Amino acid sequence: MITLGIDCGSTTTKGALYDGSDVLRTLLLPTRARPAEQMQAVYDALYTPEVACTVATGYGRALLPQADRTITEITCHARGAGMLGEAVRCVIDIGGQDCKAILLHPDGSVADFAMNDKCAAGTGRFIEMMTRILDFPIEEIDRFVEGHQPCEISSMCTVFAESEIVSLLAAGADRADIALGVVQSICRRTAAFAMRLSPTGTVFFTGGLARFESFRRTIEEALGLPVVTHPLAQFAGAIGAAALGYAKAMPRG
Amino acid sequence: MELVKELPEIFSEFGEQRRKSFMDAYALKQQGIPFVGAFCTYLPQEIPLAMGAAVVGLCSKTGETIPEAEMVLPRNLCPLIKASYGFAKTDKCPYFYFSDLIIGETTCDGKKKMYELLGQIKPVHVMELPNSQSPAALLLWKSEILRLKEKLESHFGVTITEDAIREAIKLKNRERQAIKAFYALQKQVPAPMDGMSLHQVLEGVQFKFDREKAIDELWALIDKIQRESDREKYRGRKRILVTGSPIGGVAAKTIQAIEEAGGQVVAMENCGGAKSVDELVDEENPDVYDALARRYLNIGCSCMTPNPNRFKMLDELFEEYRVDAVVEIVLQACHTFAVEAYSVKKFATERGIPYLGVETDYSTSDEGQLRTRMAAFMEML
Numbered sequence: 366m367i368t369l370g371i372d373c374g375s376t377t378t379k380g381a382l383y384d385g386s387d388v389l390r391t392l393l394l395p396t397r398a399r400p401a402e403q404m405q406a407v408y409d410a411l412y413t414p415e416v417a418c419t420v421a422t423g424y425g426r427a428l429l430p431q432a433d434r435t436i437t438e439i440t441c442h443a444r445g446a447g448m449l450g451e452a453v454r455c456v457i458d459i460g461g462q463d464c465k466a467i468l469l470h471p472d473g474s475v476a477d478f479a480m481n482d483k484c485a486a487g488t489g490r491f492i493e494m495m496t497r498i499l500d501f502p503i504e505e506i507d508r509f510v511e512g513h514q515p516c517e518i519s520s521m522c523t524v525f526a527e528s529e530i531v532s533l534l535a536a537g538a539d540r541a542d543i544a545l546g547v548v549q550s551i552c553r554r555t556a557a558f559a560m561r562l563s564p565t566g567t568v569f570f571t572g573g574l575a576r577f578e579s580f581r582r583t584i585e586e587a588l589g590l591p592v593v594t595h596p597l598a599q600f601a602g603a604i605g606a607a608a609l610g611y612a613k614a615m616p617r618g
Numbered sequence: 619m620e621l622v623k624e625l626p627e628i629f630s631e632f633g634e635q636r637r638k639s640f641m642d643a644y645a646l647k648q649q650g651i652p653f654v655g656a657f658c659t660y661l662p663q664e665i666p667l668a669m670g671a672a673v674v675g676l677c678s679k680t681g682e683t684i685p686e687a688e689m690v691l692p693r694n695l696c697p698l699i700k701a702s703y704g705f706a707k708t709d710k711c712p713y714f715y716f717s718d719l720i721i722g723e724t725t726c727d728g729k730k731k732m733y734e735l736l737g738q739i740k741p742v743h744v745m746e747l748p749n750s751q752s753p754a755a756l757l758l759w760k761s762e763i764l765r766l767k768e769k770l771e772s773h774f775g776v777t778i779t780e781d782a783i784r785e786a787i788k789l790k791n792r793e794r795q796a797i798k799a800f801y802a803l804q805k806q807v808p809a810p811m812d813g814m815s816l817h818q819v820l821e822g823v824q825f826k827f828d829r830e831k832a833i834d835e836l837w838a839l840i841d842k843i844q845r846e847s848d849r850e851k852y853r854g855r856k857r858i859l860v861t862g863s864p865i866g867g868v869a870a871k872t873i874q875a876i877e878e879a880g881g882q883v884v885a886m887e888n889c890g891g892a893k894s895v896d897e898l899v900d901e902e903n904p905d906v907y908d909a910l911a912r913r914y915l916n917i918g919c920s921c922m923t924p925n926p927n928r929f930k931m932l933d934e935l936f937e938e939y940r941v942d943a944v945v946e947i948v949l950q951a952c953h954t955f956a957v958e959a960y961s962v963k964k965f966a967t968e969r970g971i972p973y974l975g976v977e978t979d980y981s982t983s984d985e986g987q988l989r990t991r992m993a994a995f996m997e998m999l
Contacts, residue, residue, distance in 0.1 A: 424986065439994035463987075475998040477972075480991060
């Protein structure tokens with residue numbers, strides 16, 4: 366038996382196929398302004414007749430008619446992170462338009478969570494804005510900021526931070542120094558947000574930014590707790606959805 | 619199955635009451651009945667009732683007039699305060715319109731400063747509500763109740779006797795007992811009604827001008843629910859207690875989100891719920907002002923510091939209603955509830971009761987986020 370999880374986030378739509386022990390396939394498409402179409406595209410690409418259960422999650426979770434179940438991204442991220450990491454007790458997810466911190470019980474179930482979804486500060490949007498103004502591809506961030514001294518970015522608001530960056534550029538500041546300043550700003554804010562839940566133990570970092578070492582390391586420094594991630598961390602929600610679907614579809618007894 | 623059709627009918631009669639109230643208010647006005655506008659559960663309604671006035675609730679529940687209010691008030695203010703001021707300013711609310719005197723209390727900072735501005739467009743009397751429940755505070759509150767009586771007497775040219783107040787105390791106590799018996803139905807496992815119905819009745823009863831009739835209707839409703847409710851359909855629902863700011867303006871998007879996600883609101887601690895109804899006024903106390911002062915000052919609102927009575931009541935409700943989880947709803951910029959939320963979360967979780975806090979306002983922009991939060995919380999339980 367295999368199951369399919371599809372996580373429709375604001376920026377990317379992810380799919381994962383799961384067979385009860387391993388992730389068989391993953392697929393990522395940009396969501397853009399077409400969440401329903403992109404979920405359908407991921408479904409069409411990954412679905413096979415062996416799929417016993419399809420679970421949709423993420424903000425577009427209600428848009429896939431073929432889904433057997435919808436589960437919130439909180440529960441799915443917690444499950445996915447618990448599968449990808451060892452002894453995970455807290456998940457930090459920086460998404461395209463929100464940011465979540467989830468505390469886990471020792472058995473991996475959700476104990477508490479907090480979401481920032483009122484404001485772009487501390488989300489992927491903030492980073493998209495930065496790479497646009499500073500004119501470098503996000504994929505190069507780790508190499509770009511290496512060995513640089515961060516500028517202080519004090520604006521909490523994405524719109525004001527943009528003006529601040531423009532002012533720094535006008536004052537002749539180094540682009541990479543500014544970029545590192547922005548990385549620090551978002552990571553510190555995210556850490557402070559997660560600290561409200563009083564996390565302990567290992568923290569698992571998910572979302573599109575988790576693949577960049579500069580973000581992982583900065584959050585770890587700000588939190589004072591070990592922060593781990595995984596090459597599939599961006600798929601944590603989809604993998605968790607597939608695994609929850611698997612548990613549901615398993616014949617009992 | 620027939621029941622499913624039946625219950626909402628009688629519930630919706632309460633809900634419609636609020637719309638119909640405009641014409642009712644007009645009719646009462648033709649009979650020469652004065653209207654006293656009230657904001658807060660701290661107002662001892664017995665005093666205006668003793669002079670035969672109709673007491674109408676003014677806490678506004680829609681954001682319709684907020685843009686109008688923001689021409690005067692700051693944007694970053696509680697939506698209830700902005701909306702209330704907006705309705706007063708625009709005459710769009712029949713209760714504001716018909717109020718001959720509006721009574722406010724120095725509860726939160728936002729309200730007491732808004733009353734200063736409201737006083738420039740409507741007749742307003744502000745009662746100085748103490749911020750604590752000390753013996754000195756009790757004396758002040760008692761003197762404020764006396765001052766309210768004198769204000770009503772001079773404003774309306776009437777005499778308010780202690781006998782009339784005593785009668786009003788008895789009437790209000792009977793009303794409280796009926797409301798308590800109504801919401802106590804939810805102690806049953808499974809509870810007999812959904813949270814929207816619970817909320818609509820608790821809110822609707824505040825807009826009934828004929829109190830005797832309202833009491834009779836409540837008892838009839840209780841009977842009907844006891845006889846006819848199909849409680850089994852709620853079996854297995856997570857039993858949710860709602861607390862926090864007044865939720866009249868956000869009930870639809872919060873309570874519905876809880877219940878769509880598989881919860882059932884079994885207890886409401888906030889304004890209009892247990893907090894403002896639970897305790898009776900002592901009918902045996904020969905000093906009616908003292909009796910009223912003691913009872914009303916005891917209300918466990920976050921504008922009190924410290925605020926032990928809220929936690930005492932939460933503890934009782936957790937037990938009596940077999941609460942599975944707490945959802946606290948805080949209105950944007952409602953500082954006292956926002957700060958106290960930390961203590962409520964700690965209090966609940968120490969008792970093994972999971973807690974979710976959400977901040978919202980009167981807009982619809984966060985409906986999706988609220989649904990996700992409530993659903994994730996229910997999945998967590």
